Amino acid sequence: MLTREQAADIFERIRRFSSADEVEAIFTGSRFALTRFANNTIHQNVEEENSIVSIRTNFAGRTARATTNQFDDESLRRAVTASEKLARVQVADPDLLPMPDAREALGRTGEAPVAPPSRFFEQTAAITPADRAEVVKGIVAVAAKHKLTTAGICSNSESRVGIFNSRGLANWHHQTLAEISVTMLADDSSGWQKSNSPDVRNLDAAQLAETAAQKAVESAHPREIAPGKYTVILEPAAALDIVGFMFWDYSGVAILDQRSFLNDRIDTELFGENINIWDDAAHPLQAGSPFDGEGMRRRRVQLVGNGVVKRVVYARATARKMKNSEYAAKVGPIEATGHGFPLPSEMGEMPMNIVFGGAENPRGVEQMIASTERGVLVTRLWYIREVDPYEKIVTGLTRDGTFLVEKGKVQCGVRNFRFNQSLISMLSNVEAMSAPVRACGEESFDMVVPAMKVKEFNFTEATKF
Amino acid sequence: MKTAALLALDAASARGVTYADARAVSIRNRSLTTKNGRVGHASESESLGIGVRAIAEGAWGFAASADLSRAAVEAAAARAVEVARASARVKREDVRLAPEPAAVAEWTTPYKVDPFTTSVGQNLDLLLKVDAEMRAVGGVTLAETGMNFLCEESWFLSSEGSDIHQTKYSTGAGYTAYAFAGSEIQKRSYPNSFGGQWQNRGYELIEEMKLVQNARRLAEEAVALHHADQCPEGTATIILDGSQLGLQIHESIGHPIELDRVLGMEANFAGTSFLTLEKLGHLRYGSELVNVVADARQEHGPGLGTFAYDDEGVAAQSTPIITNGRFTGYLSSRETAHTIGAARSGGTLRAEGWNRLPMIRMTNVSILPGETPLSLEQLIAATDDGIYMETNKSWSIDDKRYNFQFGCEIAWEIKRGKRVRMLKNPSYSGITTEFWNSMDAICSRDEWALWGTPNCGKGQPQQVVGTGHGASPARFRKIRVGSAYS
Numbered sequence: 001m002l003t004r005e006q007a008a009d010i011f012e013r014i015r016r017f018s019s020a021d022e023v024e025a026i027f028t029g030s031r032f033a034l035t036r037f038a039n040n041t042i043h044q045n046v047e048e049e050n051s052i053v054s055i056r057t058n059f060a061g062r063t064a065r066a067t068t069n070q071f072d073d074e075s076l077r078r079a080v081t082a083s084e085k086l087a088r089v090q091v092a093d094p095d096l097l098p099m100p101d102a103r104e105a106l107g108r109t110g111e112a113p114v115a116p117p118s119r120f121f122e123q124t125a126a127i128t129p130a131d132r133a134e135v136v137k138g139i140v141a142v143a144a145k146h147k148l149t150t151a152g153i154c155s156n157s158e159s160r161v162g163i164f165n166s167r168g169l170a171n172w173h174h175q176t177l178a179e180i181s182v183t184m185l186a187d188d189s190s191g192w193q194k195s196n197s198p199d200v201r202n203l204d205a206a207q208l209a210e211t212a213a214q215k216a217v218e219s220a221h222p223r224e225i226a227p228g229k230y231t232v233i234l235e236p237a238a239a240l241d242i243v244g245f246m247f248w249d250y251s252g253v254a255i256l257d258q259r260s261f262l263n264d265r266i267d268t269e270l271f272g273e274n275i276n277i278w279d280d281a282a283h284p285l286q287a288g289s290p291f292d293g294e295g296m297r298r299r300r301v302q303l304v305g306n307g308v309v310k311r312v313v314y315a316r317a318t319a320r321k322m323k324n325s326e327y328a329a330k331v332g333p334i335e336a337t338g339h340g341f342p343l344p345s346e347m348g349e350m351p352m353n354i355v356f357g358g359a360e361n362p363r364g365v366e367q368m369i370a371s372t373e374r375g376v377l378v379t380r381l382w383y384i385r386e387v388d389p390y391e392k393i394v395t396g397l398t399r400d401g402t403f404l405v406e407k408g409k410v411q412c413g414v415r416n417f418r419f420n421q422s423l424i425s426m427l428s429n430v431e432a433m434s435a436p437v438r439a440c441g442e443e444s445f446d447m448v449v450p451a452m453k454v455k456e457f458n459f460t461e462a463t464k465f
Numbered sequence: 466m467k468t469a470a471l472l473a474l475d476a477a478s479a480r481g482v483t484y485a486d487a488r489a490v491s492i493r494n495r496s497l498t499t500k501n502g503r504v505g506h507a508s509e510s511e512s513l514g515i516g517v518r519a520i521a522e523g524a525w526g527f528a529a530s531a532d533l534s535r536a537a538v539e540a541a542a543a544r545a546v547e548v549a550r551a552s553a554r555v556k557r558e559d560v561r562l563a564p565e566p567a568a569v570a571e572w573t574t575p576y577k578v579d580p581f582t583t584s585v586g587q588n589l590d591l592l593l594k595v596d597a598e599m600r601a602v603g604g605v606t607l608a609e610t611g612m613n614f615l616c617e618e619s620w621f622l623s624s625e626g627s628d629i630h631q632t633k634y635s636t637g638a639g640y641t642a643y644a645f646a647g648s649e650i651q652k653r654s655y656p657n658s659f660g661g662q663w664q665n666r667g668y669e670l671i672e673e674m675k676l677v678q679n680a681r682r683l684a685e686e687a688v689a690l691h692h693a694d695q696c697p698e699g700t701a702t703i704i705l706d707g708s709q710l711g712l713q714i715h716e717s718i719g720h721p722i723e724l725d726r727v728l729g730m731e732a733n734f735a736g737t738s739f740l741t742l743e744k745l746g747h748l749r750y751g752s753e754l755v756n757v758v759a760d761a762r763q764e765h766g767p768g769l770g771t772f773a774y775d776d777e778g779v780a781a782q783s784t785p786i787i788t789n790g791r792f793t794g795y796l797s798s799r800e801t802a803h804t805i806g807a808a809r810s811g812g813t814l815r816a817e818g819w820n821r822l823p824m825i826r827m828t829n830v831s832i833l834p835g836e837t838p839l840s841l842e843q844l845i846a847a848t849d850d851g852i853y854m855e856t857n858k859s860w861s862i863d864d865k866r867y868n869f870q871f872g873c874e875i876a877w878e879i880k881r882g883k884r885v886r887m888l889k890n891p892s893y894s895g896i897t898t899e900f901w902n903s904m905d906a907i908c909s910r911d912e913w914a915l916w917g918t919p920n921c922g923k924g925q926p927q928q929v930v931g932t933g934h935g936a937s938p939a940r941f942r943k944i945r946v947g948s949a950y951s
Contacts, residue, residue, distance in 0.1 A: 042524065152733045257606075
């Protein structure tokens with residue numbers, strides 16, 4: 001895997017090979033390992049090492065990118081030439097900006113940048129195949145104790161991302177990530193848990209396995225109950241998977257393109273007043289690099305305050321374009337926030353370090369259950385897709401641990417439901433929240449998010465299991 | 466590249482494996498998009514590397530490296546063996562591979578025009594012409610186009626003597642017109658949504674698609690949807706266009722027949738399948754008119770699932786999946802074939818690239834056209850009361866592949882054999898076997914097309930590969946419609 005010094009040396013060679021006005025190189029590299037198990041046995045077990053350089057060239061308003069994972073001179077020259085050929089044939093784009101220098105990338109003058117905590121942990125990087133097999137062996141033992149079958153993953157990675165440009169910008173980020181996901185299967189029920197962290201010491205495989213097993217056991221012989229509007233208790237993974245579908249729209253480009261559900265809705269009270277949302281890459285429970293696809297430092301941005309949509313995020317060029325647009329007066333603060341994708345990008349930017357604010361009186365999942373006369377407890381959601389882009393209706397299903405709650409207690413497992421639910425109305429109907437935690441699912445990116453108790457959640461069909 | 470594969474095999478074999486294979490792969494990609502009259506994204510990429518699979522102590526290991534130096538390749542092979550020995554610590558039985566004769570072969574996707582010989586300027590000119598056509602229609606608020614070319618050259622060598630060199634080309638293009646007004650965003654896509662149409666062909670696919678000729682019509686439909694009535698909620702006869710039926714096949718036939726899902730190997734992520742083993746040969750999957758094959762052979766057509774050999778060296782085959790409505794076959798691999806009593810793999814193992822483990826993937830899972838001549842217009846004319854739906858807008862199905870819901874971009878109500886009004890926000894839902902058993906008509910060969918799904922995700926780490934789905938429009942009775950907005 002490339003070091004910062006090796007990357008800097010490669011960038012110097014790229015500069016020499018390029019005739020462009022400006023040149024930028026983004027380096028990504030990882031050493032990744034994943035042990036996969038099913039039917040109480042390891043059935044897939046992989047390790048990979050790869051490094052990539054992605055080269056962007058600029059010629060007076062024209063830009064393009066070419067990527068290679070080979071670092072000999074011939075390969076680098078080929079990538080530079082490809083990038084330049086792609087750029088030269090274009091018509092100049094008046095919105096394309098010169099690349100940022102190191103000073104601009106730090107953000108507003110006088111603002112002290114908030115550096116994220118270190119996200120590299122030697123204990124995570126040093127995990128071996130034998131270590132992962134031991135973790136799996138422990139999970140299988142829990143399955144055997146409960147007479148269940150288990151499937152899941154245990155993985156660890158070390159990754160690096162760096163960006164260099166010909167105006168002197170040079171940023172580098174190094175981190176690790178460990179992840180465990182466990183499914184426990186019984187004859188007609190299942191349970192699931194997943195957790196990840198840059199520091200493997202934050203993961204408790206035995207606890208994840210026990211919780212997943214408990215869900216599988218307690219949801220056995222599920223009853224079929226009629227679809228309809230229910231109070232639901234969404235565990236954090238379920239909450240993040242569904243709310244994640246709205247954050248593509250918190251983007252200046254999405255507003256300019258008129259494809260955002262926030263068009264004409266910024267500065268309005270769209271959600272309940274208990275909803276507060278930030279994007280905060282430096283949050284201690286977050287992961288990822290502190291700079292965006294142009295090297296701009298990611299800034300903490302409040303997206304929603306007391307249910308009011310405050311603002312969206314911007315890449316540099318989007319901010320300038322928005323200031324000159326018909327929307328300038330009705331979208332809140334406009335400035336580059338450090339959320340841009342690598343250029344060229346038609347998608348612009350997106351907040352991907354979401355942190356939900358906590359409730360004034362946080363309630364744990366057990367307290368939410370105790371306060372529910374009739375409702376459904378949801379462990380996990382699955383196959384979520386957008387049905388209506390402006391009302392933000394999404395469809396999907398429950399999975400791996402869905403329970404009927406009556407008279408303040410979990411009564412039994414129920415067959416899984418399909419929902420068709422507007423995120424606008426869902427976030428207007430949140431009756432209680434837990435303290436936010438770092439959560440991960442499969443439908444959306446990782447977030448810091450609470451469990452949520454939501455009234456009138458719209459289940460439209462039940463499936464057969 | 467072949468030398469690297471040989472080095473890897475030697476290094477693995479020296480460490481006492483019972484089986485090993487190596488895939489050295491070179492991938493080249495061009496990706497272009499436009500948005501509202503400007504280039505949105507222009508990029509090319511190349512990726513080279515080698516992946517080594519090994520069985521040691523009866524268990525699998527895999528390691529991959531982008532570094533093709535002798536030392537790095539030998540280290541990757543050694544790592545694959547070490548990983549396999551770690552896997553063996555948690556195993557119940559040894560891996561069993563169905564026998565497969567060693568193959569020595571060369572194969573390249575048949576094409577007329579190598580897409581990489583076309584100029585970027587030529588590609589962008591075409592996309593910008595399409596873009597201009599769409600934006601010439603009042604009410605269009607966003608026009609997006611895209612074009613992609615992929616070339617994957619691979620050398621597969623195994624410890625059993627296989628030596629296969631394949632070069633596969635894929636080409637795709639499409640576009641979408643959006644119209645935002647009031648409190649609605651409507652869109653229309655051509656020739657399909659989510660990336661357009663893709664096949665394993667050269668640039669001739671782009672030239673045949675009539676992209677410019679259809680742009681204005683599609684844009685007008687996007688705007689017209691704002692004045693259309695909402696698709697009603699209830700039970701209806703529906704007719705699906707071929708592209709939507711292709712995705713219906715993908716989700717409710719293609720995934721449930723993957724034998725790794727059936728055996729629980731994907732339970733943690735992609736899910737399992739309702740098609741448990743005892744159903745093979747017995748389940749009434751669909752009506753008598755439903756005949757489905759999984760066919761990777763060139764003679765089936767240039768689908769995204771067409772190849773000569775899969776990624777463990779098994780020759781392309783055609784497997785009957787549903788025969789006159791009865792469930793007759795799974796997608797299998799050398800490791801899973803014995804679980805269904807098969808003497809040989811069905812040849813469906815594929816990987817996203819050099820750095821991913823091959824796994825069971827759909828090839829071209831296609832419904833065969835009706836034998837009686839029947840065009841779409843004749844089918845509509847023969848329908849007294851129904852809804853014709855076109856082009857996918859959303860898709861979702863449960864983790865056993867029973868309950869699905871699809872949304873389409875546009876629909877027309879049919880009364881007494883005629884399209885009488887446009888409907889917006891159409892959707893339909895149901896249970897897989899009930900749905901396929903309700904099919905009472907399918908159009909014939911003239912309406913059949915081999916659609917490409919370039920974005921099928923599966924596995925951990927997730928892999929995205931392309932799959933093919935041949936389909937012609939078909940009719941289904943007593944289907945729940947409109948529930949997405951209920």
